[in-house]
Amino acid sequence: MKRAEQYVQEFKSYLQVEKHASPHTVYYYLNDVNFFLEFLLSESISFEQADPAVVRVFLTKLYEKKLSRRTVSRKISSLRSFYKFLEREDVVAANPFLRLVQPKAPAYVPSFLYEQELEKLFEASDLEAPLGQRDQAILECLYGTGMRVSECAGITIDDVDLSIGTVLVRGKGRKERYVPFGSFMEKAFRRYLQDGRERLLEKSKEETGKLFLNSRGKPITERGIRLILNKLVEQSAVHMHLHPHKLRHTFATHMLNEGADLRAVQELLGHEHLSSTQIYTHVTKDRLRTIYMNTHPRANRE
Structure with a gap:
């Protein structure tokens, strides 16, 4: 069985080759995935065992760190993509982030020059x-x-x-x-x-x-x-x-x-x-x- 790090590298290739993601996007996706893997390690849970209950605990941890809703939303989006990739590769049976409701980001009005x-x-x-x-x-x-x-x-x-x-x-x-x-x-x-x-x-x-x-x-x-x-x-x-x-x-x-x-x-x-x-x-x-x-x-x- 491959280790989680190997799947992360394959996910990186998928983002670069198939999705043509920018280096900026790849960096943040991988950062978010590794952040979640560290959480799973601290809970003695493998990435294949992650389910909606585990994800809810993870979400609680994010809010305890007082992260912004925008940051939390981005992490969820990154991990949803990662598990979608794992599901496609038949590594996991279901995507635990699929039905998770993302926190609503505050209304954003971009600044501009007169x-x-x-x-x-x-x-x-x-x-x-x-x-x-x-x-x-x-x-x-x-x-x-x-x-x-x-x-x-x-x-x-x-x-x-x-x-x-x-x-x-x-x-x-x-x-x-x-x-x-x-x-x-x-x-x-x-x-x-x-x-x-x-x-x-x-x-x-x-x-x-x-x-x-x-x-x-x-x-x-x-x-x-x-x-x-x-x-x-x-x-x-x-x-x-x-x-x-x-x-x-x-x-x-x-x-x-x-x-x-x-x-x-x-x-x-x-x-x-x-x-x-x-x-x-x-x-x-x-x-x-x-x-x-x-x-x-x-x-x-x-």
Whole structure:
């Protein structure tokens, strides 16, 4: 009989090869599975013996640790997938997590930037310097397309078609989508490709197809993009916490606030389920006020 660790490794391969899960997802799934296996070991129970009663005890332990409902929900989801895999492999007869009701996560409203805040960020880069041109192109890319930071770091020169204004984005699960972009992003890309990128590439003396390069002329990393955004915040003297996903939130919010169709935004973001996009249907207070003043019969003030 195989040991639990062997099945965990097989589950890892399943996530990577069959589900095309991201390294981030694989890390958390395995972390959650190993956490449960340690619990079973402390209770002298094998992973094949886990049943709904054992799972309820485990759930109690999670709440005793004062974990958030979101974290508990994620662990349950990870373990449900693990036992679904074991069931498929005929290792267990039933999935003990199948009928477990996940704790309801608190309502989540993503934060976003107002246009005035964005303008200060777009004015922060030195467009005469190679790094400034690159930073501006990255900022335009994240806000102009709503792509994830991993997708942005992975763009190649061949993915970008400046003639028709589209970029090929490789998303989660190796799914590809074409996303259009406008004149501001096109201008930033042309400036960077014709000048800044060439000067950065000279520093490494190595050819690469990746679009965005670091200060040494090597392909930029996700961490590198996050550091660039932090630098732009400092240069613009705005007080905010800026991360790449906040620009994705901003893209979706601004699109929907201006009347974009929900399913169109879903496709642009690369969401598999519409429910993932619906969290952006909140509107700003300014827009609510504008709608009210323009539509309510007794809203007009003399």
